[in-house]
Amino acid sequence: MTADAWADAPVAVVHAPSATLTGDVGTTRALTLGTTGPAEVGLWEIDPGTAHDVEMDEVFLVLSGRATLSVEGWPDVAVGPGDVVRLRAGAQTTWAVGERLRKVYVAWGGTGP
Secondary structure: OOHHHHHHOOOOOOOOOOOOOEEEEOOEEEEEEEEEOOEEEEEEEEOOEEEEEEOOEEEEEEEEEEEEEEEOOOOOEEEOOOOEEEEOOOOEEEEEEEEEEEEEEEEEOOOOO
């Protein structure tokens, strides 16, 4: 199912583990499933390696893969399948990805890219 079909259908299903993500930007890919008010919902993945980001307000569920998130002044957080994570807008994160990570997210407002 395409993102357009997702947005228009009264009931829609995307098999998240095998959905094709596009918009390759270096080592990340995404599929925006839609918006509701100020929030965006989608799938996102990142390849193994290290990446730096300035986050938006976001809640996500890790579907597969593993990473350690670091924010200066806070303890590192290891995340993996089944973990639900909350990011605050403006947080400067470092992602140390050990295994390609895929997540479903809801993001809103904030100062992200």
